[in-house]
Amino acid sequence: MLFGRKNRKPITIPKKDVKEWKYTTCNYCSTGCAIEIGLDEDKKIITTRGHAGADVNRGKLCIKGILEHELFNSPGRGTEPLIREKHFDDFKETSWDDALDTTAAKIKEIQDKYGRDAFAVVSTGQLLTEEFYTLGKLTRGLIGTNNYDGNTTLCMASAVSGYKRSFGADGPPGCYGDFEDTHCLMAFGSNLPEQHPIIYWRLKEALEKRKFPLIVVDPRVTMLAQFADIHLPITPGTDCVLINSMMHVIINEGLQDQAYIDAHTQGFDVIKELVQDYNPKVAQHQCGIDEDTIRSVARLYAKAPAAMSIWTMGINQSTHGSDGVANINNLNLITGNIGKPGGTSLSITGQCNAMGTREWSSCSGLPGYRALENADHRQEIADYWGIDPEFFPKARGNAQTDIFPAIETGEVKGMWIVATNPMTSMPNTSRIRKMLESLDFLVVQDVYSDVETTQYAHVYLPASVWAEKEGCHTNTERRVNLISNVVPPYANSKPDFWIFNQLAKRFENSKNMNFPDKPEEVFNEMKHLSKGEALGRPRNLDISGMTYEKLIASRGIQWPCREEDYDADEKNIKGQARLYSDGIFPTPSGKANLIPVKFFDNNEKPCKDYPFWLNSGRVVEHFHTRTRTGKIGNCNKFSPTPYMEMNPDAARELGIEHMSYVRLTSRRGDAVVMVQLTQRVATDMVFIPFHFHDCVNRLTLGLLDPYSRQPAFKQGSVRIQPVDQEEAARLNVERRSY
Numbered sequence: 001m002l003f004g005r006k007n008r009k010p011i012t013i014p015k016k017d018v019k020e021w022k023y024t025t026c027n028y029c030s031t032g033c034a035i036e037i038g039l040d041e042d043k044k045i046i047t048t049r050g051h052a053g054a055d056v057n058r059g060k061l062c063i064k065g066i067l068e069h070e071l072f073n074s075p076g077r078g079t080e081p082l083i084r085e086k087h088f089d090d091f092k093e094t095s096w097d098d099a100l101d102t103t104a105a106k107i108k109e110i111q112d113k114y115g116r117d118a119f120a121v122v123s124t125g126q127l128l129t130e131e132f133y134t135l136g137k138l139t140r141g142l143i144g145t146n147n148y149d150g151n152t153t154l155c156m157a158s159a160v161s162g163y164k165r166s167f168g169a170d171g172p173p174g175c176y177g178d179f180e181d182t183h184c185l186m187a188f189g190s191n192l193p194e195q196h197p198i199i200y201w202r203l204k205e206a207l208e209k210r211k212f213p214l215i216v217v218d219p220r221v222t223m224l225a226q227f228a229d230i231h232l233p234i235t236p237g238t239d240c241v242l243i244n245s246m247m248h249v250i251i252n253e254g255l256q257d258q259a260y261i262d263a264h265t266q267g268f269d270v271i272k273e274l275v276q277d278y279n280p281k282v283a284q285h286q287c288g289i290d291e292d293t294i295r296s297v298a299r300l301y302a303k304a305p306a307a308m309s310i311w312t313m314g315i316n317q318s319t320h321g322s323d324g325v326a327n328i329n330n331l332n333l334i335t336g337n338i339g340k341p342g343g344t345s346l347s348i349t350g351q352c353n354a355m356g357t358r359e360w361s362s363c364s365g366l367p368g369y370r371a372l373e374n375a376d377h378r379q380e381i382a383d384y385w386g387i388d389p390e391f392f393p394k395a396r397g398n399a400q401t402d403i404f405p406a407i408e409t410g411e412v413k414g415m416w417i418v419a420t421n422p423m424t425s426m427p428n429t430s431r432i433r434k435m436l437e438s439l440d441f442l443v444v445q446d447v448y449s450d451v452e453t454t455q456y457a458h459v460y461l462p463a464s465v466w467a468e469k470e471g472c473h474t475n476t477e478r479r480v481n482l483i484s485n486v487v488p489p490y491a492n493s494k495p496d497f498w499i500f501n502q503l504a505k506r507f508e509n510s511k512n513m514n515f516p517d518k519p520e521e522v523f524n525e526m527k528h529l530s531k532g533e534a535l536g537r538p539r540n541l542d543i544s545g546m547t548y549e550k551l552i553a554s555r556g557i558q559w560p561c562r563e564e565d566y567d568a569d570e571k572n573i574k575g576q577a578r579l580y581s582d583g584i585f586p587t588p589s590g591k592a593n594l595i596p597v598k599f600f601d602n603n604e605k606p607c608k609d610y611p612f613w614l615n616s617g618r619v620v621e622h623f624h625t626r627t628r629t630g631k632i633g634n635c636n637k638f639s640p641t642p643y644m645e646m647n648p649d650a651a652r653e654l655g656i657e658h659m660s661y662v663r664l665t666s667r668r669g670d671a672v673v674m675v676q677l678t679q680r681v682a683t684d685m686v687f688i689p690f691h692f693h694d695c696v697n698r699l700t701l702g703l704l705d706p707y708s709r710q711p712a713f714k715q716g717s718v719r720i721q722p723v724d725q726e727e728a729a730r731l732n733v734e735r736r737s738y
């Protein structure tokens with residue numbers, strides 16, 4: 001959203017005298033663009049540019065990547081560790097030793113008094129993979145809490161869960177190159193031009209070379225919907241009905257790929273029976289898409305020589321997100337569209353290294369897609385780390401969305417929050433505020449000391465950002481790429497890797513374990529653990545053929561990339577573009593599971609008291625809770641203030657004017673926003689970007705998916721009321737402090 005300004009500054013192109021370019025990878029979204037950072041003759045960072053030789057972005061960057069070099073000295077950076085007795089005292093600067101000694105002592109004190117799980121660790125999708133692995137080793141191997149998870153539960157947990165249920169393992173099977181081979185693309189709840197602009201550019205480039213139908217399923221007329229051949233403005237939360245109904249048409253008209261189903265899947269008969277209840281004549285009244293359109297889309301998808309599905313938060317952030325993912329996989333399996341060029345089921349991941357945490361952080365299990373529930377896996381990792389396998393829990397503990405309520409019940413007394421901002425990102429934030437306030441001890445580790453969650457911290461640890469560190473990311477298409485260390489850490493901030501290692505030293509048992517000093521040594525540990533077999537077949541998550549040198553030479557390599565596949569001196573290697581091309585899946589039978597998904601309607605829907613659907617999502621100029629982009633003027637100026645899209649007809653009925661302020665109320669709380677009138681939303685819906693503090697997540701419900709524990713951010717209801725314009729304007733100015 002571009003806010004108008006009367007006196008626009010003329011555009012000037014600053015002269016940038018770059019003396020040296022350094023290789024790195026973007027640290028915002030999961031597209032994984034390769035970036036070069038430009039240094040002047042004093043080694044000062046002055047610009048960034050896309051790497052022309054990188055497969056992912058081929059020289060392009062979005063606005064966030066173009067301005068990413070402005071991060072390093074942006075306002076609010078943490079300069080020194082801070083400490084205080086009570087969260088309402090003023091912070092005082094302290095030494096790293098004092099901050100880490102206090103943190104370690106508090107962890108031990110809480111665990112001694114209340115048990116190991118009384119101290120929780122909540123992490124992120126923003127760290128480097130070597131940092132995730134080290135945090136996992138520290139948390140699982142030394143601290144020993146089973147209340148350990150990351151904010152990826154808010155974005156990708158349903159994709160992980162759906163992949164595991166369908167295919168037996170996590171890991172997106174497709175790649176961006178599939179756009180060039182597909183004959184039909186269906187995008188579910190994914191607004192690529194704003195969320196993943198460079199993936200969108202890859203799609204657009206493929207469409208310019210060879211036209212194929214683009215079908216967009218989204219209740220809102222998103223930017224991607226505007227470019228679609230067919231837009232299906234679905235009733236929120238009913239994607240399972242639409243997909244079941246499409247499968248009803250495909251199976252009843254004999255359009256399924258029976259040979260693929262027979263050879264590579266199990267459970268077809270149950271699916272076939274279930275979808276008989278989803279005749280388009282009936283389904284249209286639930287999902288809001290007319291029966292003829294359901295039939296024609298189903299035929300188009302099934303008859304395409306290769307068809308692919310992509311999805312993002314429109315599917316994942318729902319009470320049936322995991323079912324939605326499994327159902328997209330069902331659609332692709334019954335049409336034989338997995339593992340072939342242009343035929344895939346590709347979740348578009350959110351954060352830059354959400355994949356890295358899924359693979360190596362041990363949040364939901366043990367490193368390298370190993371499971372806590374598997375005794376052999378526990379033994380293998382315990383032997384490698386040098387600990388007793390009995391120290392590991394025998395099943396995964398709480399997800400992030402269950403860890404916070406465990407504060408309310410008194411089970412969790414202390415918490416370490418690393419690079420995430422629940423005070424803005426979690427649903428029903430006023431409840432989160434009370435939870436954080438009641439903790440005996442909270443340590444926040446973040447790049448920014450002004451991140452909202454520090455309000456309740458007893459200790460703040462200033463972390464380094466992006467190219468102040470070294471390590472890897474994995475992107476949406478399983479491509480591992482390197483972040484080079486280009487500049488020293490800002491002020492007295494430290495790389496997260498250093499912080500984890502230093503904290504580990506403060507636990508007695510660390511003497512028996514190895515915490516390497518260099519990220520590359522950790523990468524070698526991960527390579528070692530990635531080799532070998534799982535269920536009698538070569539592991540897919542195999543990175544043993546990669547080295548830092550090869551990652552730079554290839555501008556990123558996709559896994560699996562096995563040691564034996566490459567000569568030692570072969571530098572420019574690609575890895576494997578797709579998973580499951582042989583039709584063999586990592587399940588005990590080797591076949592994919594077709595999972596019957598029955599629709600149950602538990603959405604909070606518009607009613608007399610709360611007559612509008614509340615939808616939330618991203619805008620291109622901001623990233624997540626704006627801790628970074630809110631400080632970069634050329635990003636922030638496009639949407640510096642919380643706003644809401646509203647349909648002009650609905651606004652007219654309520655007497656609401658464009659650019660006026662309104663108060664929204666849900667059953668959880670209220671928020672004040674500025675109104676932007678647009679036809680992008682229907683008359684019974686409003687849309688609010690989720691980036692702003694004290695805004696949409698004061699309203700959201702956040703019911704949890706039973707499999708993934710991901711919250712439903714997108715299906716809630718609100719009412720709209722007038723508000724004192726002067727008071728709202730004052731509040732707005734206050735919020736624009738950055």
Ligand code: SF4
Nearest residue numbers: 026028029033062065
């Ligand atoms: S598309 Fe994503 S990875 Fe690429 S420059 Fe933009 S934010 Fe960075």
